[in-house]
Amino acid sequence: MDWLSPAEWGAVRLSLRVALWATLFSLPLGVLVAYALARWRFPGREVLNVLVHLPLIMPPVVTGYLLLLTFGTRGPIGGLLADWGIVFAFRWTGAALAAGVMAFPFMVRAVRLSIEAVDPKLEQAAATLGASRLWVFLTVTLPMIVPGIIAGTVLTFAKGMGEFGATITFVSNIPGQTQTIPLAIDLLLETPGGEAQAARLAGLSILLAALALALSEWISRRVAARVGGA
Amino acid sequence: MLEVSVRHAFAGFTLDAAFRAPPGVTVLFGRSGSGKTTVVNAVAGLLMPDAGRIASGDWALLDTEAGVRLPPHRRRLGYIFQEGRLFPHLTVRQNLRYGAWFAPKDAPREDMGRVVDLLGIGHLLDRRPGALSGGEKQRVAIGRALLSAPRLILADEPLAALDEARKAEILPYFERLRDEVAVPILYVSHSASEVARLATTVVAMDAGRVVAQGPAAEVLGDPSVLPAGAREAGAVLTARVVRLHEDGLCELDAAGVPLFLPRAAEAPGVVLRVRIAAHDVILSRTRPEGLSALNILPGVVHEMRPGAGPGTLVALDTPAGRVLARITRRSAETMGLAPGQTCHAIVKSVSVAPEDVGGPRLDLAE
Numbered sequence: 001m002d003w004l005s006p007a008e009w010g011a012v013r014l015s016l017r018v019a020l021w022a023t024l025f026s027l028p029l030g031v032l033v034a035y036a037l038a039r040w041r042f043p044g045r046e047v048l049n050v051l052v053h054l055p056l057i058m059p060p061v062v063t064g065y066l067l068l069l070t071f072g073t074r075g076p077i078g079g080l081l082a083d084w085g086i087v088f089a090f091r092w093t094g095a096a097l098a099a100g101v102m103a104f105p106f107m108v109r110a111v112r113l114s115i116e117a118v119d120p121k122l123e124q125a126a127a128t129l130g131a132s133r134l135w136v137f138l139t140v141t142l143p144m145i146v147p148g149i150i151a152g153t154v155l156t157f158a159k160g161m162g163e164f165g166a167t168i169t170f171v172s173n174i175p176g177q178t179q180t181i182p183l184a185i186d187l188l189l190e191t192p193g194g195e196a197q198a199a200r201l202a203g204l205s206i207l208l209a210a211l212a213l214a215l216s217e218w219i220s221r222r223v224a225a226r227v228g229g230a
Numbered sequence: 231m232l233e234v235s236v237r238h239a240f241a242g243f244t245l246d247a248a249f250r251a252p253p254g255v256t257v258l259f260g261r262s263g264s265g266k267t268t269v270v271n272a273v274a275g276l277l278m279p280d281a282g283r284i285a286s287g288d289w290a291l292l293d294t295e296a297g298v299r300l301p302p303h304r305r306r307l308g309y310i311f312q313e314g315r316l317f318p319h320l321t322v323r324q325n326l327r328y329g330a331w332f333a334p335k336d337a338p339r340e341d342m343g344r345v346v347d348l349l350g351i352g353h354l355l356d357r358r359p360g361a362l363s364g365g366e367k368q369r370v371a372i373g374r375a376l377l378s379a380p381r382l383i384l385a386d387e388p389l390a391a392l393d394e395a396r397k398a399e400i401l402p403y404f405e406r407l408r409d410e411v412a413v414p415i416l417y418v419s420h421s422a423s424e425v426a427r428l429a430t431t432v433v434a435m436d437a438g439r440v441v442a443q444g445p446a447a448e449v450l451g452d453p454s455v456l457p458a459g460a461r462e463a464g465a466v467l468t469a470r471v472v473r474l475h476e477d478g479l480c481e482l483d484a485a486g487v488p489l490f491l492p493r494a495a496e497a498p499g500v501v502l503r504v505r506i507a508a509h510d511v512i513l514s515r516t517r518p519e520g521l522s523a524l525n526i527l528p529g530v531v532h533e534m535r536p537g538a539g540p541g542t543l544v545a546l547d548t549p550a551g552r553v554l555a556r557i558t559r560r561s562a563e564t565m566g567l568a569p570g571q572t573c574h575a576i577v578k579s580v581s582v583a584p585e586d587v588g589g590p591r592l593d594l595a596e
Binding site: 119121122124125126127128129130131132133135136139140143144 | 274275276302303304305306307308311313315317318319329331332374378
């Protein structure tokens with residue numbers, strides 16, 4: 001396939017990699033946070049809820065700036081992680097972190113909604129049959145929220161592919177390192193004669209998004225058919 | 231022997247109940263809101279009461295003084311809920327096996343095939359709960375509880391969500407459970423006929439308290455204990471089937487007194503329990519003749535309890551056992567009824583509803 005230049009392929013591959021890692025980390029953490037918000041009553045629950053949703057509401061530039069302050073090489077967490085050899089600043093890992101943080105609310109919201117739809121009476125029934133909390137979650141709650149998890153995963157992945165504001169603020173626009181598809185489109189639009197290339201990448205973005213949605217719909221339907229009605 | 235004693239304060243309602251449940255079926259009997267379900271949830275561990283002790287022998291599920299509060303999954307109970315609560319994402323077979331998977335390996339287990347036969351659910355095993363009828367779901371729920379190797383079975387109004395036909399379908403399974411399974415059962419009900427048919431022991435509850443407890447015939451025949459109200463009052467007699475007559479009537483023998491009932495499904499020799507609703511009983515000072523009613527039980531007035539309205543409840547000791555009759559105070563005065571006087575209780579055969587005649591009960595058979 002030579003209809004994309006090597007640089008463009010690089011952006012596509014990078015976008016996929018960034019979105020994949022953002023999703024991989026958001027998934028378990030998102031399910032845990034969603035479960036905590038849906039089922040547990042603990043001090044600081046509201047604070048956690050606000051923290052999770054902030055990236056959805058704040059200007060992405062601000063999220064990127066905050067990431068720079070905390071995860072930059074001189075930031076409190078970034079400095080600590082740098083000693084372990086984990087560097088975010090101006091690397092693709094930083095782009096994945098930015099994408100993950102920005103997409104996290106989508107994951108949490110989708111999973112939380114599906115957990116709230118699970119009747120706690122079924123979980124109680126499982127407990128009376130001898131299942132500990134962890135087993136109740138694994139054998140009753142989890143199978144019933146699979147459609148929600150799939151929806152959250154797809155949303156997170158798509159958001160990760162398309163994240164722009166926080167990424168460019170946090171890790172800048174470096175070809176091969178942090179230049180994902182949207183960042184590449186942005187650069188092409190500012191380059192004389194780059195419109196055709198930008199249009200191709202835009203078309204590709206639309207295609208990938210549509211594919212992801214269709215896939216999730218298909219999986220959700222199959223799972224829903226297997227889980228069956230109450 | 232299960233011993234329960236729980237105290238718990240809710241907003242505007244205090245539960246303070248203590249009772250003992252010997253082997254067999256112990257029915258928590260009372261109006262809705264009397265605290266029955268709360269007690270069962272405390273036994274299951276779904277509600278942690280403020281204070282109390284729940285123990286079976288030396289095995290304590292809850293002992294607030296000793297700081298013991300076992301979580302639900304370590305109590306080894308089979309809880310049959312009103313709404314079944316089957317797992318929709320599992321097949322019937324997987325639902326049935328769910329509890330056994332968590333039970334200790336050395337726990338005494340019911341055989342899956344036997345339980346499936348007992349409940350008649352063999353043809354449902356590969357279906358999912360969504361494809362079952364209400365009665366089928368409840369039978370599977372009974373099996374699921376039974377197969378979890380429980381030390382105690384809890385049932386919270388398991389028939390309340392079913393229509394009359396389905397109730398009639400499920401009730402015999404609970405009778406079989408009582409008679410064929412060694413596990414004690416704690417059963418919540420506000421239905422007088424369920425209590426009459428199932429209960430070995432009755433624990434009557436009202437406003438969060440236990441108002442009476444004891445053997446079923448004793449508690450149900452006590453006119454001062456009316457957990458479901460005077461309208462639902464009715465005593466329970468046990469009687470042995472003598473023969474089935476050609477006209478469809480079933481002749482029973484209740485300690486020498488013949489009883490004629492419309493139910494003809496049982497073989498001679500079988501012991502049945504028959505609930506005689508108090509409002510279906512007519513009293514007469516002399517033995518009536520030329521009467522259409524077939525059942526006439528001679529007896530002595532034990533006690534009379536005037537109600538709030540025009541009615542009064544008369545407890546009559548007959549050779550067949552205690553009978554309750556609900557008559558008007560006016561009639562009682564006209565007849566000059568008083569404790570110690572002889573009188574006859576008249577019961578129409580057809581007034582005994584089929585759901586008030588229970589299946590055999592081993593501990594009363596001999």
